[in-house]
Amino acid sequence: MEKLDLRILDKDPIRLFRCEYCGCQVPSYNQESTFCYFCELNTSGMDEILKKYPEFYTAITSLTESMNASKWEDADEAMRSLLQMRKSPEMSYTAGVFYKAYSDYMYGNRDYEYLGGYREQNAKNINAGITFFYTSKAFFYSAISQANKNLEADDKDPNMLFVKFMSELKLKRLSDARDTLQRLNQISGSVKSAYASMLYSSTMKDKRSSTFMKQLADIGMINSFYYFAKLLTQENRLLEAKSILIKMLTRVNMPAAKELLDDINETFEIV
Numbered sequence: 121m122e123k124l125d126l127r128i129l130d131k132d133p134i135r136l137f138r139c140e141y142c143g144c145q146v147p148s149y150n151q152e153s154t155f156c157y158f159c160e161l162n163t164s165g166m167d168e169i170l171k172k173y174p175e176f177y178t179a180i181t182s183l184t185e186s187m188n189a190s191k192w193e194d195a196d197e198a199m200r201s202l203l204q205m206r207k208s209p210e211m212s213y214t215a216g217v218f219y220k221a222y223s224d225y226m227y228g229n230r231d232y233e234y235l236g237g238y239r240e241q242n243a244k245n246i247n248a249g250i251t252f253f254y255t256s257k258a259f260f261y262s263a264i265s266q267a268n269k270n271l272e273a274d275d276k277d278p279n280m281l282f283v284k285f286m287s288e289l290k291l292k293r294l295s296d297a298r299d300t301l302q303r304l305n306q307i308s309g310s311v312k313s314a315y316a317s318m319l320y321s322s323t324m325k326d327k328r329s330s331t332f333m334k335q336l337a338d339i340g341m342i343n344s345f346y347y348f349a350k351l352l353t354q355e356n357r358l359l360e361a362k363s364i365l366i367k368m369l370t371r372v373n374m375p376a377a378k379e380l381l382d383d384i385n386e387t388f389e390i391v
């Protein structure tokens with residue numbers, strides 16, 4: 121297994137991007153672009169540029185701020201207006217990620233112990249969880265079909281191949297994702313291709329995944345540390361994984377990293 125150089129996390133990030141798809145503020149160790157820690161699309165969005173589109177800027181910032189405050193109804197409203205404003209495979213994909221998170225939140229909100237006397241509320245939360253789960257899937261399928269349409273005009277568009285790959289991976293359509301990844305890899309030198317390779321090999325629990333993690337970590341792509349921690353967890357190296365996640369979370373507020381850290385902490389409690 122390749123080792124990742126963690127020293128980069130000791131330094132302050134050098135840029136602050138604003139994801140132009142979901143509105144997250146993304147600290148970055150790379151000058152050019154980074155991968156959003158929420159939607160995982162490649163972003164080089166800057167506040168000063170995005171503010172030139174005030175309506176759009178208000179909607180993306182409202183989406184992320186409402187999510188951070190667990191005001192999911194407000195976030196939902198922001199997501200709907202974003203979908204009206206911008207029709208693109210990336211926006212449909214982001215809606216897929218958003219409704220999956222909303223679904224998890226609602227489903228996680230069911231609580232038999234404390235809400236025991238409020239079964240109706242429990243049933244509502246569970247139903248909303250299921251509905252948003254299917255809404256999420258529908259958006260990923262929509263992203264794929266829009267990307268396919270655009271790829272008919274230009275079959276080497278890395279952005280379209282990347283969003284198609286991401287959607288296929290989210291839907292666990294792994295053989296489609298593998299085909300799309302092969303197409304993306306034929307376009308040389310793309311950072312999206314390295315990121316997609318990392319995600320695919322990580323999903324397949326392929327030992328070579330650490331090679332891509334190292335490649336991305338070396339150019340300051342912070343999400344690679346999360347996937348490295350995940351790999352360590354699979355190898356039962358929980359303490360190492362934990363220390364990376366703690367370090368990483370001081371720099372970037374990645375929900376998946378928090379969840380993995382919680383899982384590790386729970387494991388320690390059981391043992």
Ligand SMILES: [Zn+2]
Nearest residue numbers: 139142156159
């Ligand atoms: Zn994003």
